[in-house]
Amino acid sequence: MKLDELDTPAALVDVTRMNRNIARMQSRMNALGVRFRPHVKTTKCLEVVRAQLAAGADGITVSTLKEAEAFFAAGVTDILYAVSIVRSKLPRAMALRQQGCDLKLVVDNALAAAEVAKFCAAQRETFEVWIEVDTDGHRSGISPEQDGLLEVGRILHEGGIKLGGVMTHAGSSYDLHTPDALSALAERERSGCVRAAQRLRDAGLPCDAVSIGSTPTALAAGKLDGVSEVRAGVYVFFDLVMHNIGICSTDDIALSVLATVIGHQPEKDWVILDAGWMAMSRDRGTSKQTRDFGYGLPCTLDGTPLSDWILSSANQEHGILSPVHGTRGKSLASRFPIGTKLRILPNHACATGAQFPEYHALSADGETTVWSRFHGW
Incomplete structure (x- = not known):
């Protein structure tokens, strides 16, 4: 159908612009030498995610278990559930793991880590769990220098849980609007998450993945030394907030x-x-x-x-x-x-x-x- 034939209101996706945005982000991540794991909560749409994966994305990030279930059913196996897990959701998450989904969970406190360990011991199963790190005071996570970081790491590791890495999200980038400020926050995000990973490793704890990301910092970062992957979501469509930020x-x-x-x-x-x-x-x-x-x-x-x-x-x-x-x-x-x-x-x-x-x-x-x-x- 043509636009003038559609009933309104209707949500339109300009495919040419979308593909250009996908190519821009993927090209930047390739140049910086990191894998890119797009956050699919923006679109919740299989056609969009297929385009992101075809361009070179490696795995996806989700914000709900429903997203994980839907995209796993469509053939995507490498999935990070980037919201701190709670006890009531563990059986549903375990069902995905048992079906062959490489689902990674996130925690940011000792109680949640202990609940995961307790659940896995009872099920005689395991999860891969990442620790969320707070690098900008925007939302949740453990600060890189907090003692709680090592405490959570030990609870997971000693409980037989695979400690897969650390992740952070510089959400305060949405409050900025100059290149210098965005570059500074991108470096703060990078260095803080890398520091958290190093503290875990220095304590004898495994920490392979160092995952960072927001659309503004992903596009503003000058270097990503020590980072293994970047996550971003809204870049695929962009919006007026991103326009005002200047990206x-x-x-x-x-x-x-x-x-x-x-x-x-x-x-x-x-x-x-x-x-x-x-x-x-x-x-x-x-x-x-x-x-x-x-x-x-x-x-x-x-x-x-x-x-x-x-x-x-x-x-x-x-x-x-x-x-x-x-x-x-x-x-x-x-x-x-x-x-x-x-x-x-x-x-x-x-x-x-x-x-x-x-x-x-x-x-x-x-x-x-x-x-x-x-x-x-």
């Missing part, structure tokens, strides 16, 4: 939401669309950045940004398009006639993609193909 242009953003003009409010300079927050998501990630795009940046059907307009507000099924500067008044109806279709670039590709059960993959010839994606945990 992509609007022409790189591969995900958009197709919407239709359904009304006007001339006295308010509003154009009403059929894409509200149920389509765009509630994510307002650009609100704290140098440029606030509201709920999204509108583009014409061919992808040309309408930079003087933003999706300034959103109700559940109504989006409000308004001018950034000045007023349009009576020109609204002629500028955006009822029935006009627009493409809205999202703040956060992961959140917007999660609103839809499928993507409409847009090829260079203007045809679309349905790609399924999945929900849940």
Whole structure:
């Protein structure tokens, strides 16, 4: 189907842009001499992951066991579940291991490590477990110099668990917007994770993998000495948050939401669309950045940004398009006639993609193909 034939709202993937983004990241990782393990939570889509693997990716990262199950069923075996494991999820994770999935788990505290060891002893089975390291204070993990790092390592190793490595995520990179700041954080991420690995090795504990990653730091890193692999996810689509950080242009953003003009409010300079927050998501990630795009940046059907307009507000099924500067008044109806279709670039590709059960993959010839994606945990 052509774009003007699709029902709206619809999630569109510009395949040409997506493939260009994949090639850019993979080429950079190859040049830096590390393996690349993409985070598939962004897309949860088999067609996208196949394209990433075909380009040279080695294994995948997931954020839910449902992702692990779905991609393993599709033939992907090397999977890192990059969320600290809890006791209630261990039987489900073990089922994947017993089916032949090379599933790696993550812990960041002694209690979780002890629970894994206890479970494996009772099952007479084992897991490969990595320790999450906190290199920027953004989220979870153990700081490289904390005594808890060695404690967790010993609990796992002495409990018969394969201590596979360490991993970290520099999520605070989303708060930056200059090349120097991004480069500095990329080095902090690298050096901190390498330091954690060295402390484990110096204590006589195994630590083969050193895994780091966020899309901004992956693209900003100048060297990756001591790192074995990099993880990144949103690079495959990019979004307006990444644009504001400075690592992509609007022409790189591969995900958009197709919407239709359904009304006007001339006295308010509003154009009403059929894409509200149920389509765009509630994510307002650009609100704290140098440029606030509201709920999204509108583009014409061919992808040309309408930079003087933003999706300034959103109700559940109504989006409000308004001018950034000045007023349009009576020109609204002629500028955006009822029935006009627009493409809205999202703040956060992961959140917007999660609103839809499928993507409409847009090829260079203007045809679309349905790609399924999945929900849940």
